[in-house]
Amino acid sequence: QVQLVESGGGLVQAGGSLRLSCGASGRTFSMYAMGWFRQAPGKEREFVAAINNVGRHTVVIDSVKDRFAISRDNARNTLSLQMDSLKPEDTAVYYCAASDRFTTAQAILDNKVAYWGQGTQVTVSS
Numbered sequence: 627q628v629q630l631v632e633s634g635g636g637l638v639q640a641g642g643s644l645r646l647s648c649g650a651s652g653r654t655f656s657m658y659a660m661g662w663f664r665q666a667p668g669k670e671r672e673f674v675a676a677i678n679n680v681g682r683h684t685v686v687i688d689s690v691k692d693r694f695a696i697s698r699d700n701a702r703n704t705l706s707l708q709m710d711s712l713k714p715e716d717t718a719v720y721y722c723a724a725s726d727r728f729t730t731a732q733a734i735l736d737n738k739v740a741y742w743g744q745g746t747q748v749t750v751s752s
Contacts, residue, residue: 627652628650628654628724628741629651629741630648630649630722630723630741630743630744631648631649631650631722631743632647632720632721632722632743632745632746633647633648633649633746634646634647634746635720635746636749637751638712638748638750638751639751640712640713640714640750640751641711641712642750643708643709643710643711644709644748645706645707645708646662646706646707646709646720646722646746646748647704647705647706648660648662648704648705648722648743649703649704650705650722651703652703655700655703656680656700656703657679658679658724658725658726658727658728659676659677659679659725659728659730659731659733660677660698660705660722660723660724660725661673661674661676661696661722661723661724661731661734661735661739662674662675662696662705662720662721662723664718664719664720665718665719665721665745666715666717666718669718673687673734673735673737674687674690674720675687675690675694675707676696676732676733676734676735677696677697677705677731677734678729678730678731679729680700680729681697681698683730683731684696684731685731685732685735690709690716693709693710693712694708694709695707695708705722707720712748712750714750714751714752715750716748716750717748717749718748719745719746719748720745720746720747720748721742721743721744721745722742723739723742724739724740725738725739726740726741
């Protein structure tokens with residue numbers, strides 16, 4: 627069983643930065659792919675970024691590709707999302723996600739997620 631706990635959300639002005647972190651419990655953290663999703667008010671949850679099990683391959687949606695960066699530290703069981711040049715349309719609850727059997731970032735993009743965090747609110751003011 628894996629438990630995911632996000633932190634780092636908050637209120638920031640447009641153009642600012644935030645760094646989200648996801649701490650994971652469980653001995654299998656480094657074995658599987660992980661990623662971030664977000665859900666804005668009144669919208670469906672959408673994929674944002676994913677990273678493979680060893681942190682060498684990432685997938686990021688086009689709308690944030692030049693602004694967000696996903697990374698992981700398997701020694702510290704931590705997943706991160708560095709968000710720069712934030713825009714009001716980035717406002718959402720951000721969720722950490724993990725697979726329990728797939729190692730590729732593509733699997734997270736395909737929503738093959740077994741574990742979810744509780745979410746952290748990111749609000750970008752204009």
